[in-house]
Amino acid sequence: MILELDCGNSFIKWRVLGADVRLVVAEGVVDSDLALLESLNRLSDLVLNHCRLVSVRTGEETSALISLLSQAFGVSVICAAPARETSGVRNGYEDYEKLGLDRWLAMLGGFHLASGACLVLDFGTAVTADFIAGDGEHLGGFICPGMPLMRNQLRTHTRRIRYGDLAAERALESLVPGRTTVEAVERGCSLMLRGFVLTQLQLARSYWGEHFTVFLTGGDADLVSEVVPEARVVPDLVFVGLAMACPLP
């Protein structure tokens, strides 16, 4: 079995592939290394032969997680690393090592699935957009705060914006102008994300006309999927790229 991990700034997304790697035998989202171990320890019949991961956390945090996993499961861990070019995609950053590895893998996955020009939009702690031309050239991208950052900035920098998670969830059932604080904030931030998406689409059209594929990924992709009905929502896009960047023997 193969353990795959996508360590983002807020959550660790994990999944276990079976002997047939096309089959996901277990998966989850956790908020700490400890919670990851607990989830994995609850799996009966878990026999890990390999582990591969991508992390946008610090080197120290990533090393700590790797030691934890090797101690707990006696498995060696392969880490995705920056590259100038992989599977026909050319990293567009001036300093290729600075491009977020989750972005890089999502781009590899997107270009592979699209077999052509694509716009990859990832809605996590941060929101990112990346443009990959039909010849595999990464034209660059954009980074802005995601939903959790926008709402927390409002909560921590104002004195009267306070509300709970349940109310937040309910507020997003509609996007008409809010009549409570929670509705006004949640809908306002959601509309900002949608506006961002529409701007990215305009730019992609200016490059490629209608000949490109849009990918939506990340935990908050559902918040914007309505404004791009033609988009492919691929929650595991980073894992698609991870398998390409870290093939197993």
Ligand SMILES: Nc1ncnc2c1ncn2[C@@H]1O[C@H](COP(=O)(O)OP(=O)(O)O)[C@@H](O)[C@H]1O
């Ligand atoms: N099962 C889930 N567990 C945690 N967060 C989730 C889940 N489903 C959706 N989300 C949303 O995903 C967002 C985090 O997205 P994610 O892609 O995991 O971020 P990151 O990669 O930066 O850690 C949160 O704002 C949360 O609202």
Ligand SMILES: CC(C)(COP(=O)(O)O)[C@@H](O)C(=O)NCCC(=O)O
């Ligand atoms: C942009 C990001 C913060 C996104 O992280 P996430 O929201 O997925 O946790 C991450 O890809 C990152 O730290 N990138 C390095 C900076 C860059 O890509 O330019």
Ligand SMILES: [K+]
């Ligand atoms: K991510």
